[in-house]
Amino acid sequence: MTYKINDGIAFGILGPSGHGKTTLLRLIAGLEIPTDGYVYFDDELMSGPGRIIVEPERRNVAMVFQNWALYPNMTVYDNIAFPLKMAKMSRHEIDRRVREIAEELELTRVLNHYPKELSGGQMQRTALARALVKNPRILLLDEPFSNLDAALRDSARALVRRIQRERKLTTIIVSHDPADIFSITDVAGVIINGKFVQIGSPADIYNTPATTIIATLSGDINLLSAKVVENTALIANLRIPLGKGLINDNEVIIGLRPDEMKLLMEPQDIRGFIDIGKVRVKVSSYTLGVFRIVVSPISDENINIIVVSDEFIEPGREAHLLIKPDKIKIFNKEEKLIYPELKNLITAL
């Protein structure tokens, strides 16, 4: 298929590992030879089937590698200056540009340090500085945050987003972590088995994933097999009312995101939520500021549902499970989305 990434846009690529995300980046960079197909920058042909037409060193593409690929034998200053030296810039100009970008990315203090003396965040910013310093026409980011501590990731994402917006830099970011994609990109594509299966805004992919696999890739989701009887989906003792005539299949897969549900001890009406039945709490764990509660329907211990809660709930207790009916996703037995409708999406399934 042909896909055109517009100038100045941040494009995200989601997908399971080993399905060709990184290969796509490397094809764009010119590090990989396409077996078939063409890569164009604007109207300029870069690679064709079986050959590289413009060598990577002449493409003016910058890439931040997963492990940052800093030159261990050079200081931070020399690392950042390297692309400029290769462009045969004057010493004075190199110095000016390196100091400017170092200032912006808060690297001034460590300019004389070697990579092995840096913290993870500093290494990542050095890699970013080295990529940005030559004003590339495209910035490629390959899992740029996966080697960072979780606590550092949000600020790193914010930094990349700010820089991308300020410079209107065409950016392509590859990640298996949907948080990277949602926080930075304008448009995202999902690659499975080397093919784009869905392209759209990150919100559209999150809300209307075309298949269950895409649903899993774009964020946590509970996928529950359900029987449909009289416009109601049944999962053990849980009953989810569906709109009249909405679903014609007898068996469906219901997708519920953990953050789109609530657990209540006592039945209570909350606007936008409906009570679908009682569950028992199995495990409560705490990650990144929220409790993740695993619950099972009262009548079936083998079904696990993950719910995000802002308070701890003791295992063994019973609770009411509430869901947002407008957020529910329904897939047919072939794991394809049947509700809600796919919106504004370019799909090639």
Place this chain on the structure above:
Amino acid sequence: MAIPTLFFGGIIVFLLAWNFVVSLENWSLFNPVPKFVGLASYFYLFTQNYFYTSISHTILFTVGLVAVGNILGLLLAALLYFLPNNTQRAVYLSIFIYPMAIPPTATALVWLWLYNPQIGIDWLLLKLHLPSIPWFATPLNTQLALVLVEVWEYTGLAVLFYLASFLSVDRSIIEAARLDGASSINLLFRVLLPNSMNGFIITTALLFLFSFRIFDIPFIMSGSATSPTLMTLVTYIYYLFAYSEYFSVAAALATLVAVIAAIVIIPYALLGLKKWVFRR
């Protein structure tokens, strides 16, 4: 940027080809305008007694070094492995390897003296009331004495590669075996040796190649290339060239030797070296 390497590497191939062409001619000092004579030089070579003696010597030296070098190298590597002190191990390893850094001229002359029946090793054996060894009494003795020099010179290689194989066995496996009550001998035969296949292949290939090409030590020890006692295939090439001056016959023998060497070298390089280096 690969031009110098490709140039000189290319010259080797070119020279080998040239060698082959010369071997099909009848070029010698007496016949300076060579003609194509097909395989005549090879047939001439096969009629020569020296050809067969030099083959048997090469086989003796090579098999001798590969066998003794492997066994002794394995033994010494095991001894070094069980030394608790890393520095001592490193120093001892260097001592086993230093003969390879000594120019063969020096090696040959020192061993000639060590084999001297009055004032050499035999003097010491006599002092210790041990039977003296008639090093150069018969051709076979002389040849075995040469194997001993080879062993002294090249066993360090075997020690190096066996020790490397041993040391690459995961420390935790050794410790687990120790906790299970394995003795050192058990450890050697049950854990270390089964993990030394690479060490064995490398050692055997390198000892073969070094022994197969050994020229300087037999050449100097026997005084010149004319003495048949220590003549090997490679000294015979030089003999044919420099003394008989049958250039085409020398080239024919050289071609045979090169083919034998290549049969070992190329699989070793492509299936062994390259795989070990680039496995990632």
Place this chain on the structure above:
Amino acid sequence: MNSKYVVRVIKYAILQLVVAIFIILWLTPLYAMLVGGFKSNMEAASAPILLLPKQFSTEAYYFDWFGFGTLIGLEFPMIRQLLITIPVALASVVFGSMGAYFFYIQMERRPWVSNIGFSIISLATFLPAQTLTVPLIALTSSIGIYQTYWGLAFAYFIFYLPTSALLMSIFLPVVPNYLIESARLDGARDWSIFWHVIFPLVLPGFLSTLIFVFLMVWQDFFTPLIIATKPSLYMLPVAARQYVGGYAILYNRSFAAGVITSLVPLIIFAFLGRYFIRGLAALGGGAKGI
């Protein structure tokens, strides 16, 4: 408990003793050579070679260094050897490294190029040099460098430049591929990548190769034997051969010649032996852990 401890101590003592015996055996030739050179001629001819000199004499060194009669002194061969070996080894390793880098990056782009290159450099490294006797002399004669320093250097390059490339091929993979790719995206061409990124990172491997090749060239007896046979071109191993036994007057002088030939290699081995051993290990694919 106590007897177990005693058994362990005895085992340890036996281990140390057995190793020590082999070490002494291995050092004996070196010892004999060193003491022999300091004996007087008479003593060297008659006294057991494993005994220390009764009278310390440097006469043999004087004799060997300046030569005597038809015997050529080792002074000029030594200088010649240094002046030729150093640049030959250095150039071999620099050019060999570049070749190795080329084969390394061709591994992924065109594996067959890399395979052929690897076969040729391995062949050149391990091939018995004697197999090239006839064409090598014919070639150097036909381009007019037979019996010259140039011819000698040329012949050394034929054998040792590919050797350097082979060893460097084994040291190069310490540079991860992603650094090379990163440098390409930073706009560096192969030449810049080699000097700015690869070379600084393989410096230890470069040193090992350099030391190894230096010692191999220094020891090479055969190449000067066929290419530089004129006494005015004698290289050290060939010149030293004049002093090898058999002649009635050469007892202590023979040992001294051995010492003079081995002096530079021994010093290098004593101080940089680690690198030489790593170079040797590379012949077997790296032997990690040594």
